[in-house]
Amino acid sequence: MTEYLFAEAFAETNPISAFKVAIAGENARLKQRFTPAQSPADLLGEKARFIDSLLSACWTHFLADEAAHQALIATGGYGRGELFPHSDIDILIVLNQAFTDKIQDGLSAFSNFLWDIGLKPGLRTCFTNECVAFALQDQTIFTSLLEMRLISGNRDLFETLAKQIINTQLWSSEKFFLAKMSEQEQRYGKFHDTAYNLEPNIKEGPGGLRDIQVIGWVFKHHYNAQSLRELINYGFLPRAEYDNLVAARDILWRLRFALHCLTNRCEDRLLFDHQREMAELFGYTDQHGNPDVEQFMQFFFKTVVDIERLNEMLLQLLNERLINNQEALTPSPITANFSSIAGYLEVSREDVFQNHPLALLEIFLLLQQSPSLKGIRAGTIRLIRKSLALIDDQFRRNKQANRLFIEILRQPRGITHQLKRMNRYGVLAAYLPDFANIVARMQYDLFHIYTVDEHTLFVIRNLRRFALDKHSKELPFCNNIFLLTPKPDVLYIAALFHDIAKGRGGDHSTLGENIALDFCRQHDLSGQDSKLITWLVRHHLLMSMTAQRKDISDPDVIHTFALQVGSIEYLNYLYLLTVADIRATNPSLWNAWKDALLKDLYIATHRALHRGLQNPVARSERIKETQQEAKRELLKLGIAESAISKSWQHLSDDYFLRYSADEIAWHTIAIAASNERELPLVLLRPQTQRGSAEIFVYARDEAQIFSICTATLDHLGLTILDARIITTEDQYILNSFQVLEQSGEAINDLYREIHICDTLRQGLINKKASLSKNIHKQSRQARHFPIETSVTFLDNPSGKHTTIELITTDRAGLLSTIGRAFIELNIKLHDAKITTIGSRAEDMFYVTDQNNQPLNDEQERQRIRDTILRYLSTSH
Incomplete structure (x- = not known):
């Protein structure tokens, strides 16, 4: 629609509708002409010219005789003439000094009309001197005015402003x-x-x-x-x-x-x-x-x-x-191959890399060893890019090149910065061809929010932070463990290779182990260091999987894990790599719960290794120690020994294995102070040693309790991190749930605590979950990553339970749905390990039949599998 037709549109019955139709038609025309194979530069200019015509017509219509005395100016991207189909329209109206109420009314009508037709203008109105003052105070305003362009109105006003903006005295x-x-x-x-x-x-x-x-x-x-x-x-x-x-x-x-x-x-x-x-x-x-x-x-x-x-x-x-002045641009020799110019490294001659290819690594080592240097000069960056072909197989086999690369990883400073720089300039991928495979490679899930190469460099950055005093308050435990690692470079090399085989198909840990081994041999690392590096690459997921998917309160689990780790030295390295890896995968998924979980596993394993693998802690010894510690605490608090004995008389050994003395003391106080009429008992402790809140339920055993509890907690917007289910010999249940707010934060409001307890207790009394609004929503991104549901049966080493492993897409009410399935199947739930990785739920349920016997019959297992899948398919 031309400016003439825009002017005609104001004579129509509904000019707003006419303009909207014109704008939609222009966008449709641009969309039809757009092809992804060609630059849209012409289309950007056409859209800008279309808006010019539209604004000019509106300007003349609403300002009438006053339009010629004011200036309508395009700024920002619109001023450059680059306007995308739905970009904001940034405009400036410069007024002359003869400002009247009539102009004010016209400007209001002009602005309102633009909003009514859907343009969403970014509009500023001011006098010339005001505009200059704004630009002087705010560089963003000054920046937008650098690209201003007159659309309509008074050219003298526009040029007066333009001259003052261009004036370098302003900025x-x-x-x-x-x-x-x-x-x-x-x-x-x-x-x-x-x-x-x-x-x-x-x-x-x-x-x-x-x-x-x-x-x-x-x-x-x-x-x-x-x-x-x-x-x-x-x-x-x-x-x-x-x-x-x-x-x-x-x-x-x-x-x-x-x-x-x-x-x-x-x-x-x-x-x-x-x-x-x-x-x-x-x-x-x-x-x-x-x-x-x-x-x-x-x-x-x-x-x-x-x-x-x-x-x-x-x-x-x-x-x-x-x-910089000319003196600062005078080269200052540093080595035979490099000089410093204005704080940046520059090659001494254009042929440095051609004649001395190893300088392609030396330059990064030199930056580490000279902290006053800011980086590499632009011309040298250019030369590095042109010289990457020099890093060939012969270069990679060169022992001096190998020593240089290892030396970079052994420096006390600048390791992360230089590895990132090497990656940005292409040197890292040239020197490590396997690394080239992961450059800019995304992992299409919600757990990994960075590309593989960027994640790898973040892991190394996290490890480096453990070494620095200025970051010691972030994770002090990790900083203390780092001081016990004699060779930090071993950690950095393991981190460099831990995900290097991603995208190749197969087990990336096993494939990565082989790639790391070849690197270690080529770089003449000792057999001891090579063994540790390859072990870390192979087992870099072992600790996180053990902590999140197994019952680490079980001495047998700790003993098995300790056997896999083998030594305190390996434990230290694995713990640091695990924490750095999780935090570099998706920082938002790291919380106090995971921190405490890994720390608990580390401490328990450290004790087991210190004690000696040939002398594992006996279950009876662990139970006795826990009972004695809990009893000492309770007696200190004035709880009578008879009350303690009465509260404990029907509890199984499993209870004293799976709960700490601190937790047992809290439960005991509650149970001892309650009577049958007060049940079900629901308590909440907002801050536990693991950084989460604990919700404790004590009631008569009924099949639907787990389902009611999980459904209610889900409706309340809580994330369940862990669930423990204990049934006493006299048929009472002790259920505890470790929870956080959906945001990942602890519960820190007294009224919220009371509301949670009251809602859950009423649900248990009424034998149905709360019908309050479900505020636990699946994330927008999760819809794009459906996880194929699988139900797998695992035999428990102790022979006491059968483990059901469920992998599926996380969703609201998932645990409650599983609980209802277990009721129909007449399955007894003894414990649950809840793990959510991004949008992926990996939950473990420890179950038996009603006679406390494991589920070994294959036909029965298939029936259970089919029933769970049926419940999940109908719960979407």
């Missing part, structure tokens, strides 16, 4: 550059300093469109340049790198345009909801076990890492031109 090149650097640092921090998030932001994330815009803003402000192409003229980029930058920008433009078309809104995040459709739209198909979406995301990640690297180089060069 000097140095001051503006530093402000943009600080802004970028903060922006990177919001994304954990990585572009490799599984739901990345195309515009704001590291390596996104904003990185290119920052370069443009700083460059344009200093040189008054009109386009990025002038980077070539001023010697910042060779033509080939400029072409790479523009090609990468076009890819992000194509992705962003496609997202707007797909979602019909201003969406800049590559959410799981859209990734599969985007992969299909961009022509990716499944290939040999490599899913289309993983190929598509790898394509995206490799694009943004190129932009991130070019951003680093260009901002460094701009820093030299804008801030």
Whole structure:
């Protein structure tokens, strides 16, 4: 619709509807013309011109005679003429000094009309002097005005403002550059300093469109340049790198345009909801076990890492031109091959890498050994990229190169920074070809939120933090254990290889062990170190699986785990690697419960190893120790010994094995003070030694109690971390549930505690779960990761129980559903281990028949399996 037709639209009965139809028609036309294979640059300009016409018509209509005396200005991306289908429209209205109420009424009508037709304008109104003052105070306003463009109105007002904005006295090149650097640092921090998030932001994330815009803003402000192409003229980029930058920008433009078309809104995040459709739209198909979406995301990640690297180089060069004086740019020799220029390493000659290929590793070691250096100079980064082919098989077999690489991992500082830099420049993948397989490789689940290479480097970063005093308050126990590890480099090497075989099919731990062994042999590591590294790679999941899926209060479980670990030295290394791995997989999944669980397993195993594997703790000895400790505590609190004996008389040995003395004392006080009429007894302790809340239920045994409890706790929005079920000889049950709020935080409100206890008690009395609103919702992302349900029977080594392992998609009411299935099956539940990894539930149920006998009959097992699957299929 032309400006003339827009003007005509105001004469229609419903002009708002007419404009909405015009906007929808333009977006539909752009969508139809868009193809993912071509840059949408022309379409961005067409959309900007369409909005120009629309705004000009509205401006003239609502401001009438006053329109020519004020200035309507496009700013930001709209000012650049880059407008995506659903982008915000940033506009500035500059007023002349003859401001009247008539103008105010016209501006209000103009603004309201734009909102009514769905444009959502970012609109600012001010006088010229006010606008200059705002720009002086806020660099973001100043930045948006750098790209302003007159749409309609008074050109003199526009040019007066433009001259004052261009005036370098407002923001000097140095001051503006530093402000943009600080802004970028903060922006990177919001994304954990990585572009490799599984739901990345195309515009704001590291390596996104904003990185290119920052370069443009700083460059344009200093040189008054009109386009990025002038980077070539001023010697910042060779033509080939400029072409790479523009090609990468076009890819992000194509992705962003496609997202707007797909979602019909201003969406800049590559959410799981859209990734599969985007992969299909961009022509990716499944290939040999490599899913289309993983190929598509790898394509995206490799694009943004190129932009991130070019951003680093260009901002460094701009820093030299804008801030450093000539004296600072004088080379200062450091070694025969390298000099320092303005704090950055530069090759002494263009042919350094060609004549001395090992310098491709030496440069990173030199950065570690010279903490005053800021990094590598842009020209040298360029040379590194051009010289990667020199890192061939002969280079990798070179013993001096091997020693250099190990030396990098043994430095007291800079290990994480240099490994990240080596990865960003391609050196790490060139030196370790197996590592190239995991670069930018995503793991399409909710547990791993980073690509494999980025996760690996985060693990090493976490291990390094254990060594540093400034981070000692984060996990003091880990810092103390780290001091006991004589060779931290062994940990770093194990971390480097623990996931290196991801994406190859088969068991990545076993495959990774073989790759790590080849590395150890090539790098002449001692047999002892090689054995430890390969063992850690092979068993890096052992401790987390044991803690989360087995009953670590059972001495037999601890003894078995201790046999697998073999020594306190191996335990120390495995514990540190496990904590670092979990925290680097998805920081939001780490909580006080997991911290305490792993710490408890470590302490119990340490005691077992210290005692000697040939002298395992006898069950009777463990029971006696726990009873004595609990009794001492209770007597101190004034509980009579007769009351203790009465409370304990019907409890089984399992109870004293599975609960700590502290827990037993709390239970005993409650039981001793209660009578039959007060049952069911429901108590809540908001903070236990494991960082979670414990809900304790004491009642007459009835089959549906577990189902009622779990359903009610789920309705109350609590996450159940662990469930323990004890039945006494006189048919009372002691159920305890370790819980956290759905947010992962502890329960810290007294009224919330009372509400939980009252609701659960009423549910048990009425023999039905609470019907209160279920606030436990499945996450948006979980819908895209359905887990195939499996029910597996495992024989318990003790022969007392049968273990049912359930793997399925986590959902509201899952445990309650299982409880109802057990009621129908007449199964007796003795214990449960609850593990949720992202959207994946991996739960273990320890069951018997009603006569306390394990379930060994295959036909009976199949019936149980079928019944559980039926219940789960109908609970969605």
